[in-house]
Amino acid sequence: xxxxxxxxxxxxxxxxxxxxxxxxxxxxxxxxxxxxxxxxxxxxxxxxxxxxxxxxxxxxxxxxxxxxxxxxxxxxxxxxxxxxxxxxxxxxxxxxxxxxxxxxxxxxxxxxxxxxxxxxxxxxxxxxxxxxxxxxxxxxxxxxxxxxxxxxxxxxxxxxxxxxxxxxxxxxxxxxxxxxxxxxxxxxxxxxxxxxxxxxxxxxxxxxxxxxxxxxxxxxxxxxxxxxxxxxxxxxxxxxxxxxxxxxxxxxxxxxxxxxxxxxxxxxxxxxxxxxxxxxxxxxxxxxxxxxxxxxxxxxxxxxxxxxxxxxxxxxxxxxxxxxxxxxxxxxxxxxxxxxxxxxxxxxxxxxxxxxxxxxx
Amino acid sequence: xxxxxxxxxxxxxxxxxxxxxxxxxxxxxxxxxxxxxxxxxxxxxxxxxxxxxxxxxxxxxxxxxxxxxxxxxxxxxxxxxxxx
Numbered sequence: 013x014x015x016x017x018x019x020x021x022x023x024x025x026x027x028x029x030x031x032x033x034x035x036x037x038x039x040x041x042x043x044x045x046x047x048x049x050x051x052x053x054x055x056x057x058x059x060x061x062x063x064x065x066x067x068x069x070x071x072x073x074x075x076x077x078x079x080x081x082x083x084x085x086x087x088x089x090x091x092x093x094x095x096x097x098x099x100x101x102x103x104x105x106x107x108x109x110x111x112x113x114x115x116x117x118x119x120x121x122x123x124x125x126x127x128x129x130x131x132x133x134x135x136x137x138x139x140x141x142x143x144x145x146x147x148x149x150x151x152x153x154x155x156x157x158x159x160x161x162x163x164x165x166x167x168x169x170x171x172x173x174x175x176x177x178x179x180x181x182x183x184x185x186x187x188x189x190x191x192x193x194x195x196x197x198x199x200x201x202x203x204x205x206x207x208x209x210x211x212x213x214x215x216x217x218x219x220x221x222x223x224x225x226x227x228x229x230x231x232x233x234x235x236x237x238x239x240x241x242x243x244x245x246x247x248x249x250x251x252x253x254x255x256x257x258x259x260x261x262x263x264x265x266x267x268x269x270x271x272x273x274x275x276x277x278x279x280x281x282x283x284x285x286x287x288x289x290x291x292x293x294x295x296x297x298x299x300x301x302x303x304x305x306x307x308x309x310x311x312x313x314x315x316x317x318x319x320x321x322x323x324x325x326x327x328x329x330x331x332x333x334x335x336x337x338x339x340x341x342x343x344x345x346x347x348x349x350x351x352x353x354x355x356x357x358x359x360x361x362x363x364x365x366x367x368x369x370x371x372x373x
Numbered sequence: 374x375x376x377x378x379x380x381x382x383x384x385x386x387x388x389x390x391x392x393x394x395x396x397x398x399x400x401x402x403x404x405x406x407x408x409x410x411x412x413x414x415x416x417x418x419x420x421x422x423x424x425x426x427x428x429x430x431x432x433x434x435x436x437x438x439x440x441x442x443x444x445x446x447x448x449x450x451x452x453x454x455x456x457x
Contacts, residue, residue, distance in 0.1 A: 016389065048386050101434075128434060128435055129434045129435025129436065130434065130435075131417060131435050131436070132435070154387065154433055154438060155433065155434060157420065157436075157438070158433065158434050158435070158436045158438070161401065161417065161419065161420070161436060164401055165401050165402065168401055206386075206387045206431070206433065206438065209387070209431060209438055209439045210438050210439065232386065260442075261441060261442050262389075262431055262439060262441050262442070263439075267439070268420055268421075268438060268439040270419070270420040270421070270422060271420040271438055271439070274420070
């Protein structure tokens, strides 16, 4: 038996679907935050089984999707320097900045290396002492502590040819932005299980209270998603609004203290630009002063602020939950998996790629 | 679900694995061999200082982000069996 076997059991899933239909008296608008959850809903077909009682709204929890085009432009500009090796997560290299992608920059001669972990970028720095190695650090609170760890290790080794182009984002401020605008009409939230595994879920109680909205910390297997939806609907039908934890085999309220300690040692909270949202206050992370020598913005004098350029891609509206990919005129025509116009099609966690894989085929 | 055909993990998801052996106990570089199904990888486990051989951990981008718990008497199972 493996760790998640129970949560992939189809008989258990069918039982919970029956339970959902037995408690729901109407259709509820529920947002799943994480792109991994979006894909899981569509891959398993759960979204289609529940359409009578759940309108799924896809949230902005795909870090690849919401990373600003400007910071991608910064990463690309570094690749023009022959002394730089830029290391990036794989799914970032096909995402367009305002002009081109990192993959295109690589084709033009830039040194771009795909890595699985920021710790692999450290290896590049150790093995290439004559090069400047920059890790393109994107991601939410699940990834930021890992990038912090890389910086702490670099500092402990006094590795001088390593830095991070940091564009990390925090989920709660974006959630507040979506709920405050009320565009998407969200009535319940499935919180991202792995973000909460690191950060805990104390931050969500004030949000739940302020907007009177149930928030259920949810995992990623079929049974996790169904239990998350079920707990959310039970609350909604009772007029309750509180934070619950469905993903108890992984998440505890306090999260992981060691990971959070590393994060707050290296980073401080700052405003951050989000693709599709513009600038959101206190929604990002900036490298703290003691570690500024590892900050690529400082090392290479890169601009931190710039204006968004207009585009026919509607990923912004999709990330805010007010449109679906099917409402985009370019979807499946000009914009496909092979020729993506925007981040939500490029990313393996993006709503547009999910719809292409599981709804169009 | 989480692995590409060449054995690489999908980027954004975290995956549960079991610690086979701790190979380095340096505080920042505490490392273990971790088994994910039939694939074994070297993983940094400095964020789970209490984890030992045989423990389940959740791994993302080469680093364990938390411990994971298997509970045969899962309360969620009871919930699913009996309904609300």
